[in-house]
Amino acid sequence: MKTTSLRWGFFGAGKCTHDFVSALKLLPLDHHKVVGIASRDSNKAEDFAEKLGIEQAFGNYSELAESDNVDIIYIGTVNSEHFHQAKLALLHGKHVLCEKPVCINRAQVEELVAIAKDKDLFFMEGFWTxxxxxxxxxxxxxxxxxxxxxxxxxxxxxxxxxxxxxxxxxxxxxxxxxxxxxxxxxxxxxxxxxxxxxxxxxxxxxxxxxxxxxxxxxxxxxxxxxxxxxxxxxxxxxxxxxxxxxxxxxxxxxxxxxxxxxxxxxxxxxxxxLNLEAIKFNNLNSSGFTYEAETVRQCILNGWRECPIVGWxxxxxxxxxxxxxxxxxxxxxxxxxxxxxxxxxxxxxxxxx
Ligand SMILES: NC(=O)c1ccc[n+]([C@@H]2O[C@H](COP(=O)([O-])OP(=O)(O)OC[C@H]3O[C@@H](n4cnc5c(N)ncnc54)[C@H](OP(=O)(O)O)[C@@H]3O)[C@@H](O)[C@H]2O)c1
Missing domain, CATH: 3.30.360.10 (Dihydrodipicolinate Reductase; domain 2)
Structure with missing residues (x-):
């Protein structure tokens, strides 16, 4: 990443991703850019992109993982998919913020940590609390x-x-x-x-x-x-x-x-x-995703591969x-x-x- 801006891509056009993308809108544009959304269903990705003003929509996760326009991928899919999708993103050289629970078992976490270390990438479980x-x-x-x-x-x-x-x-x-x-x-x-x-x-x-x-x-x-x-x-x-x-x-x-x-x-x-745009969130207090997102940006700007608050x-x-x-x-x-x-x-x- 050459600038101070973090370019975000998203896996899963679901409720939590909606709230995270919406919260990013409350932060300065030159700090956080929402670049792409990927869903298993291209129509769903396009609808989501249109609704939330996202530049690019992808009908599969691999294309977004391969994109050169993205620094970090937020994974907001159901629990069983986190491991494979985080692996896909890391193996394509993308930093990863993955919703909690980061995986379904500890062996999967160990494998992802090993890949993040090997690829020298930021990887964190999204425990926003x-x-x-x-x-x-x-x-x-x-x-x-x-x-x-x-x-x-x-x-x-x-x-x-x-x-x-x-x-x-x-x-x-x-x-x-x-x-x-x-x-x-x-x-x-x-x-x-x-x-x-x-x-x-x-x-x-x-x-x-x-x-x-x-x-x-x-x-x-x-x-x-x-x-x-x-x-x-x-x-x-x-x-x-x-x-x-x-x-x-x-x-x-x-x-x-x-x-x-x-x-x-x-x-x-x-x-x-402040939610000046009166964004409607799916979950309680979702504007608080901003705290997590900004910490992730700071970690990446500092060249850290894990977050001191929610570490590996x-x-x-x-x-x-x-x-x-x-x-x-x-x-x-x-x-x-x-x-x-x-x-x-x-x-x-x-x-x-
Ligand atoms: N931090 C928080 O406050 C918070 C709150 C709620 C949930 N979460 C976490 O966020 C994650 C998503 O929760 P959500 O409520 O946003 O879920 P959701 O809207 O039901 O689903 C999210 C996405 O998961 C994918 N998906 C759904 N069913 C699937 C299936 N059978 N097989 C494969 N993929 C499937 C879909 O992606 P496609 O778009 O590709 O179809 C869907 O858009 C969970 O891990 C949950 O623990 C966090």
Missing amino acids: FFFPATRKLLEEIKQGSIGKVVQMTVEIGNKFYHLDRFSRKDIGGGTLLNHGVYGLMFAHQIFGQPSSISASGIISASGTDESVAITLTYRDTAQIASIICSSKVNMPGELRVIGTQGMLKLKFPFWAPTILETPTETLQFDLP NASRAVMGVADEVRRQLGIVFPHDNNTLHASEICADKGQRA
Whole structure:
């Protein structure tokens, strides 16, 4: 990239891509350019391009990956497709920002990291939550010890989303763990690190996906616990609580795209980026994608290949825990290709709960 502008291409003309592209419009044009959209269906790509003012539309992903006009590809497709599409983009010399979950298992993450390293390219899982100012402030408060020693983290995330393919279809890596639960797993990783034991139980739907899951992560050496409950059947509070010996921090609903942080002494409100064009987003607080996009630009301008906020080890760790949760629930995806439990998961082997 010769200029300070990042030229974005997109895989998948779906809801999340719509919101990400729309959020980029809130940022300076000379910093972020939306160049191309690729879909499996050329009509869909053309409609999407027309609606969102994108220069080029492609009826397959390979053509966009081959384009010389693109610096980075955002992958906004269903979970089962992330691995192959990220690989395609990296092998064609493109930086990659891939929606969460970055893959469906840890072995896939390892392979993508190896390719990104080999090709000297930026590669990041799109955990947008961790770029919101409210989340940055929560993590800073914890680090500064404002609630004493952290002992517990609890989170419940649930929506009546089972009717959506990405929750009910096993063949596309569906289920509440990989769509909802991973937010909690990433918070647990950022706050506590690697658990010494992982205990999960859940309700499996008729289609074989996890519709409700309860996960407990234990950190024996430091006497800490994280509890993550997620559901695709019912609405849940969507609040994250971090409890310490001297008080509690709360990221209020929706904690995955937060604007309000409660500390023991005050309630902090963080305004979202101005939406002057009154863009209609599909998902809550999607204008907050700007925080993530601008950080990605800064990383690439600095020549960094991974982001210090959501790095490769974080994605590896979260996928490792998700693999273990799926092992306990007995969920194997067709795309796992026998690689589900290829890697070591627990730091403290033999202490699985
Ligand atoms: N960061 C966030 O806030 C957030 C919010 C929601 C979702 N997400 C993540 O974003 C990703 C997409 O979610 P979404 O709600 O945008 O999904 P979506 O609109 O249902 O689908 C996105 C795209 O996936 C492709 N696709 C759909 N069904 C497929 C199938 N059976 N086989 C292959 N490709 C298929 C389609 O691409 P084509 O255009 O090529 O047909 C579709 O446009 C998921 O990984 C999800 O976890 C993130």
